[in-house]
């Protein structure tokens with residue numbers, strides 16, 4: 101663990117982002133994704149806040165075990181929890197959880213659908229069906245539904261959904277979202293015409309919501325945008341605040357002459373330089389890919405120098421910014437302006453999803469409401 105290095109998670113900003121999302125999708129109910137530890141922000145406190153303080157009634161986990169952890173830590177949480185991918189329906193012991201909690205498995209393959217339709221213990225489980233409309237990862241086909249029409253008709257579909265593969269690309273420059281949505285609507289209409297009742301629907305993740313796409317369905321499923329970063333980057337539509345702020349403080353400072361080798365691998369300083377050592381490394385989720393990436397610390401420009409170590413990182417000041425940070429100065433690796441984390445991600449050839457998920461549990465999450 102660490103003390104002066106922490107991830108401050110501002111729940112007030114989370115509530116603000118949620119309200120902005122509701123404005124983009126005024127008629128939809130919100131199904132916030134809290135999978136992957138709420139994108140690194142801490143699943144349990146985030147989920148608790150969303151349900152108790154923001155009126156959210158539905159949450160999205162990727163795995164059954166995430167949902168079980170949520171219920172273990174807050175047993176009286178009043179929410180329906182969707183299990184999107186790793187639903188463990190085939191494991192008799194684990195799948196009893198669906199009978200004991202308000203968990204609903206998203207059925208995304210024939211095997212799972214068949215299990216839920218045939219096993220008597222699942223006879224009261226609502227049918228949540230995910231369609232493959234072109235992403236070709238998970239999802240049922242139209243043929244899978246046609247083969248089971250009488251049973252679907254009997255039972256009704258509680259929630260029908262699909263997932264977009266390229267929602268982070270502007271709709272003007274790529275028509276995959278539109279084609280996927282058209283396919284979704286076609287299958288939804290087909291079900292309606294054959295007498296299969298569908299109660300709820302959802303299609304939109306962050307990229308789609310940011311572009312007001314699919315927001316007429318009964319639910320939207322925001323993930324990334326809820327935590328701050330935009331999903332669509334060129335142009336940026338989303339104006340939410342970065343919920344987290346990664347705070348640390350300077351461990352050490354030093355100066356070297358040009359050509360002096362520094363640290364593991366002994367990378368030579370390309371010029372007379374001043375350095376600050378930050379007490380964050382890949383053991384904290386400050387990834388090795390950040391090597392060479394420009395950062396601004398307290399307004400001072402520089403870059404990540406040489407190798408990122410397990411426990412620390414070298415920050416080399418730009419030549420006109422020498423020596424203005426002192427030991428114990430508090431600095432932010434990113435702050436509530438989501439451009440910082442987005443730039444860090446882009447410079448490292450990754451995305452804000454991974455940057456946030458990467459922060460390890462050595463970094464305490466500190467919650468703030470304001």
Ligand SMILES: *Cc1c(COP(=O)(O)O)cnc(C)c1O
Nearest residue numbers: 133184263305306321322323324
């Ligand atoms: C993760 C996920 C989302 C949220 O995606 P973002 O791009 O983070 O908004 C929505 N729907 C499904 C099915 C998901 O798996």
